[in-house]
Amino acid sequence: MTETESTGPRHTGAQPGELGEDDVEVRLGANLTHLPIVRSIAANVAVRADFDLDAIADLRLAVDEACSTLITRAVAGSTMTCRFVIDDGELRFHGTVASAEQEAPSTASFGWKVLTTLADTANTWLDSEGRDGADGPHGQVHVELTKRKPTLT
Template identity: 60%
Template sequence: MMVPKQHSNDGEVNVTDWEPPSLRAQNEIELWLGADLAHLPIVRSVVATLATRADFDLDSIADLRLAVDEACSTLITRALPGSTMRCRFVVEDDELRFQGTVLSDNDSAPSTKSFGWRVLSTLTDSVDAHVKSNGQGHQVDIELAKRRVVVDVPGAGA
């Protein structure tokens, strides 16, 4: 859970200065970047690199790039101006999971009836969004996961 860091000089909370939690796994990567569409290429590059290293096929890598791009675009359009977006990537076994988070003044989750949500649900194995109030606004999360296709090659290992 992200908690805004309290500034001591004037007592105001700056929602762009979150205190990051410690990483729980060796295979977990977390990025903190300005909630700005200009940063989408960075996030797409990270997910593509992780998927490549995890031996995902080219189609799955392309799907992940598009899905993460759509998730982040959705989050950025909801983010408070000048705020931060957190992107967490976890690779475990044959699955890559992504969680994007922003602070927003909007208390509703992204619509599951939108074209963007259709893209997310088509390109991934699972996708979910939720909103939690945290006293400084609303924390909006989008989580998605894609499993690596394991191909059984006839005669291999025989």
Template identity: 45%
Template sequence: MSHTEPRSGESENALAGVELRMAADPTQLSIVRAVAADIAMRQDFDLDSIEDLKLAVDEACSTLISLATTDAVLSARFIVVDGAVQVFTEVGSERSAPPDRDSFGWRVLSALVDSVTTWVAPRADAFEVHIDLVKRSLGTVDA
């Protein structure tokens, strides 16, 4: 685990983030779900919102694992800003297209969080596929 600083432009009260880097393997999903749940609990999310975040992180990471190159590293970075948990996930892939937004998994993911985006960045040897999501607690209002 490594700690990250908030990106420039994020509010000054942003909690230092947590980044997990692990093998892009389904056996690692329980770790990332546990971290998501712990962060949501510390932000006083209700039980349904905690479960929603866990499932969303699981779906995002599962999707990325299915696109990963052999021996790829899956990264999941969590940052809390103004009561919302922001999750930035990425993995190396040979695929230049983002995940299918018409799939059942994407629809489930979209229903569980307040916002979700995906994008692909070129790397020297392949591509980097990203899925970023935001989950707000019920008491958090958009500014």
């Protein structure tokens, strides 16, 4: 069953700026050409966490969709931050990017439906308390998802 939310932040793992021992965080230019890098990192983290091949494939696609969502809302020249946290049989992804958008990404879009089909939980929100840039005020768009290890029955 997939849980979708768009009400606000759900804190995962260490506090912002802090990384747990097994956490992975990467910062890249918010550019679609970087999607293969993030997909590869997602797959490698999931392999390390002993996910099965189907779950790894789902996670790669879900992270791709999450990052695509962020990149299309990013302020030109901004940085996308992606964090992967392994905890209690699940892998959590949290991505964020500076954006001039006034609303969180739509949870009614086809892309969001794909993301929520592939992930166990998904959440998006807009943190409007950002910094001012040359082209206006910037907030932060967040996308967070969780993929759990399949249970053997």
